Amino acid sequence: MPVVTTDAESETGIPKSLSNEPPSETMEEIEHTCPQPRLTLTAPAPFADETNCQCQAPHEKLTIAQARLGTPVDRPVRVYADGIFDLFHSGHARALMQAKTLFPNSYLLVGVCSDDLTHKFKGFTVMNEAERYEALRHCRYVDEVIRNAPWTLTPEFLEKHKIDFVAHDDIPYSSAGSDDVYKHIKEAVMWVPTQRTEGISTSDIITRIVRDYDVYARRNLQRGYTAKELNVSFINEKRYRFQNQVDKMKEKVKNVEERSKEFVNRVEEKSHDLIQWEEKSREFIGNFLELFGPDGAWKQMFQERSSRMLQALSPKQSPVSSPTRSRSPSRSPSPTFSWLPLKTSPPSSPKAASASISSMSEGDEDEK
Secondary structure, eight states: OBOOOSSOBOTTSSBGGGSSSOOSOBOOOOOOOOOOOOOOOSSOOOBTTTSOOOOOSOOOOOOHHHHHTTOOSSSOEEEEEEEOOTTOOHHHHHHHHHHHTSSSSEEEEEEEOOHHHHHHHTOOOSSOHHHHHHHHHTOTTOSEEEESOOSSOOHHHHHHTTOOEEEEESSOOOBTTBSOTTHHHHHTTOEEEEOOOTTOOHHHHHHHHHHTHHHHHHHHHHHTOOTTTTTOOHHHHHHHHHHHHHHHHHHHHHHHHHHHHHHHHHHHHHHHHHHHHHHHHHHHHHHHHHHHSTTOHHHHHHHHHHHHHHHHHSOOOOOSSOOOOOOOTTSOOOOOOOOSOOOOOOOSSHHHHHHHHHHHHHHHHHHO
8 A cells, every 4th residue: 555745746846645656655554544424414514624544544546437336445535626616515525425425435624714804805795704613513414624724735735634535616826926826636536526406596696685785674674673783874763764664554454454355255145145045934834834824735725625524424314305205095194393492573563473374284284
């Protein structure tokens, strides 16, 4: 196994242990004690200065093809990704995901530049360095966070952290007097490009905030922030507060309109129900009268049943006139009597009495 020579460098500025040249001396094999990738996500990723790689075994120069085949088998491939990571968003997370999944067995180190270095070479940040460090520690793809990372990767830094490959998007970064700060990494064949996520970046987010500055300022004033905290002038503060009051009045008017519309809709529904009930009630009354009215079916049915019951309860009457039997000559005709009672009133005068007696006698003569 080759020995690492930390003091010698190749022409590209990369240590010889990471270049294609074989080492000049050999030594007995030493077991790798490099940190392994995180298997559980119950704790944030550690900082590099807390768990520094103290592995004494030499790190041979790997090709990208070898790393993608899963070699070496006794240690993970150490991949490095750096950046500012201000306003940590999904674009950052996707870039780190790509760097983590470049090889079957990889250990992802993420370098975060400090505030002083960032403000010097790039500009002011929204989040301070402590917040940016913590944001990276809680990303699931990160195995280790390097605080105060250098703006340009030096051979000493690569050797200290035993970095095999550097992952970053392929856009040239001109800074610190160089057209591309990753030029020497690309020449050393340690560069693995990742793809940017279109439509999302820290600059895009800041542009949205600047574009909608009045909206956010008014909202934060309403939430209790002071004008001094928002760096808002006295006039703008009064204007924002007046606009907030106007918006509240508009919201109240809108709520009243919506409630009035709901009330009108309910009244219409109730009136429709009443109209339907009136029609149903008329139908019900008509059916009731048809059944129970003076000439209703119920009365006719009741009369038919009552007549049937009377016929069943009362005996049949004998006929008024019966056929006359032939009289035998031996027998004399039986006298006929009238059983119907006759109401007789006393005669009012002797003439009337004599008239009645004469009429009765005439009747008897006729019967004889």
